[in-house]
Amino acid sequence: MIASAPASSANLGPGFDTLALALERYIEVEIEPASHLIVRSEGEGAGLSDNATHLAAKVAVDVAGHDRLAITVRSEIPVARGMGSSAALAVAAAAAAGSPDPLGVAARIDGHPDNAAASVVGGLTSACIIKGSVRVVRLPLDERLEFVVMIPERTLPTKSARQALPEQIGREDAIFNLGRMGMLLAGLADHRFLAKEATQDRLHQNYRIPLFPEAPDLLAALEAGGALAACWSGAGPSLLAICEPGTSEKVRLAAQAALEEMKVPGTAIAVKADHRGLVVGESARRLH
Amino acid sequence: MIASAPASSANLGPGFDTLALALERYIEVEIEPASHLIVRSEGEGAGLSDNATHLAAKVAVDVAGHDRLAITVRSEIPVARGMGSSAALAVAAAAAAGSPDPLGVAARIDGHPDNAAASVVGGLTSACIIKGSVRVVRLPLDERLEFVVMIPERTLPTKSARQALPEQIGREDAIFNLGRMGMLLAGLADHRFLAKEATQDRLHQNYRIPLFPEAPDLLAALEAGGALAACWSGAGPSLLAICEPGTSEKVRLAAQAALEEMKVPGTAIAVKADHRGLVVGESARRLH
Numbered sequence: 001m002i003a004s005a006p007a008s009s010a011n012l013g014p015g016f017d018t019l020a021l022a023l024e025r026y027i028e029v030e031i032e033p034a035s036h037l038i039v040r041s042e043g044e045g046a047g048l049s050d051n052a053t054h055l056a057a058k059v060a061v062d063v064a065g066h067d068r069l070a071i072t073v074r075s076e077i078p079v080a081r082g083m084g085s086s087a088a089l090a091v092a093a094a095a096a097a098g099s100p101d102p103l104g105v106a107a108r109i110d111g112h113p114d115n116a117a118a119s120v121v122g123g124l125t126s127a128c129i130i131k132g133s134v135r136v137v138r139l140p141l142d143e144r145l146e147f148v149v150m151i152p153e154r155t156l157p158t159k160s161a162r163q164a165l166p167e168q169i170g171r172e173d174a175i176f177n178l179g180r181m182g183m184l185l186a187g188l189a190d191h192r193f194l195a196k197e198a199t200q201d202r203l204h205q206n207y208r209i210p211l212f213p214e215a216p217d218l219l220a221a222l223e224a225g226g227a228l229a230a231c232w233s234g235a236g237p238s239l240l241a242i243c244e245p246g247t248s249e250k251v252r253l254a255a256q257a258a259l260e261e262m263k264v265p266g267t268a269i270a271v272k273a274d275h276r277g278l279v280v281g282e283s284a285r286r287l288h
Numbered sequence: 289m290i291a292s293a294p295a296s297s298a299n300l301g302p303g304f305d306t307l308a309l310a311l312e313r314y315i316e317v318e319i320e321p322a323s324h325l326i327v328r329s330e331g332e333g334a335g336l337s338d339n340a341t342h343l344a345a346k347v348a349v350d351v352a353g354h355d356r357l358a359i360t361v362r363s364e365i366p367v368a369r370g371m372g373s374s375a376a377l378a379v380a381a382a383a384a385a386g387s388p389d390p391l392g393v394a395a396r397i398d399g400h401p402d403n404a405a406a407s408v409v410g411g412l413t414s415a416c417i418i419k420g421s422v423r424v425v426r427l428p429l430d431e432r433l434e435f436v437v438m439i440p441e442r443t444l445p446t447k448s449a450r451q452a453l454p455e456q457i458g459r460e461d462a463i464f465n466l467g468r469m470g471m472l473l474a475g476l477a478d479h480r481f482l483a484k485e486a487t488q489d490r491l492h493q494n495y496r497i498p499l500f501p502e503a504p505d506l507l508a509a510l511e512a513g514g515a516l517a518a519c520w521s522g523a524g525p526s527l528l529a530i531c532e533p534g535t536s537e538k539v540r541l542a543a544q545a546a547l548e549e550m551k552v553p554g555t556a557i558a559v560k561a562d563h564r565g566l567v568v569g570e571s572a573r574r575l576h
Contacts, residue, residue, distance in 0.1 A: 019470060137471050167459055168458060171455055171491065173462070177466060178302070180416060183414060183416060
């Protein structure tokens with residue numbers, strides 16, 4: 001069986017641990033019967049751990065109940081950059097292994113239900129946990145929006161990104177995020193209403209700056225380069241720019257120039273949102 | 289000049305101090321030149337303070353810069369029940385006095401920007417304060433949704449309702465509300481996706497129960513009576529039920545029965561959302 005799932009940007013500023021946006025970069029997992037476990041990987045993350053410790057193997061063995069599997073992973077999604085590569089991998093591996101609930105499996109084993117939701121459903125999603133299960137809704141997304149992802153050549157494991165966050169916060173900061181999330185969802189539903197303040201956040205982005213000190217200046221460069229709004233992609237270090245129709249190439253060039261000017265090795269890509277999410281059985285053709 | 293504005297339910301569960309929904313109950317303010325200040329009031333709140341301390345007088349005098357005004361207020365919105373009567377009054381009074389910015393005036397003098405946003409714009413709104421100014425967006429609202437408001441015959445001033453809230457909260461509680469708000473906005477955009485968990489909240493509703501101990505049982509009765517979801521309306525004591533198309537009368541009867549069974553004097557009304565917001569110069573006909 002073969003399955004593919006899109007990358008995703010989670011959080012989107014105010015929607016911490018909740019919102020995610022599926023992006024047109026894919027990971028594909030193919031699983032066939034074998035006499036013993038074989039793991040092969042191509043593309044992004046290739047060769048990092050081609051054995052039973054590979055997330056695709058953990059997920060597939062969990063679903064199948066045995067390890068007599070040949071697993072092939074092909075990926076366009078950079079690893080540990082905040083683009084949801086592990087969630088997309090877990091979702092695709094669970095589906096390719098025959099799971100009827102790839103979202104639940106991915107959330108349980110990989111632990112990123114927000115990214116996994118976007119990888120399964122596509123588009124703009126909101127996820128939360130209700131009585132131990134992931135509940136996902138799809139929110140209105142203006143199909144004309146374009147996006148630029150700035151991808152620094154450094155990894156930022158989600159775990160250390162999360163340890164930087166305080167356990168207690170002021171009530172006013174929680175209200176701040178609720179208000180910005182309302183603005184953001186209105187702007188993502190109709191780009192004409194998107195304002196740069198819509199991605200402001202007080203729950204995570206500022207606490208993570210010590211892990212990536214150039215982030216504020218790079219976000220400012222994305223806005224100066226023409227983005228409607230910009231935010232961290234997941235726990236970073238990738239940064240996401242939300243762009244008006246027809247402007248993503250201009251913003252991408254500004255992003256690339258900003259990386260060079262600030263001497264941050266990395267790349268910037270222009271992408272559209274993915275609207276299909278997980279696809280089982282016909283996905284090979286989607287890899288670019 | 290004459291202006292009218294709708295009632296509103298703010299918060300809607302998770303969207304504390306942010307979301308509000310305009311409802312088809314109106315307040316109307318008429319202002320004419322006079323030799324000295326005259327305040328008349330009819331309907332809900334009539335005669336409570338027909339003098340310079342009336343909110344309509346404070347707002348109109350602020351806007352006009354003098355008090356040579358005859359102000360008539362006609363209202364269908366119960367006072368101090370959590371239905372945004374003061375915000376609707378402030379908005380209508382500011383507009384009737386000729387203000388070009390009724391929202392800003394109402395937020396400054398009355399202090400409820402979330403309710404005022406819905407009273408000005410109509411429909412489902414999200415408000416936040418950016419650099420001291422109220423910023424409002426309108427969010428997708430399924431026009432087929434119906435609503436029931438349960439209005440206990442007791443007042444619950446917003447000030448004491450707010451003093452019950454803690455200044456610091458757990459980060460997980462903030463995330464909880466963001467996740468529920470995502471669910472709620474998806475369900476208000478399309479009622480088929482509305483689940484009862486979408487109005488759950490950890491920032492305000494539970495802290496306010498001591499001020500209105502019957503609230504949890506009444507909310508449960510609204511859901512048992514057929515509501516898709518139920519929540520406090522603003523700071524209470526009114527409670528709002530969000531209902532599937534064609535079910536509001538059934539839910540209203542269940543609400544009325546629950547009030548009687550629990551010996552809470554009050555009434556329940558079925559209403560639709562208002563989609564027009566503030567109307568200047570032609571509003572007299574809208575009062576029921």
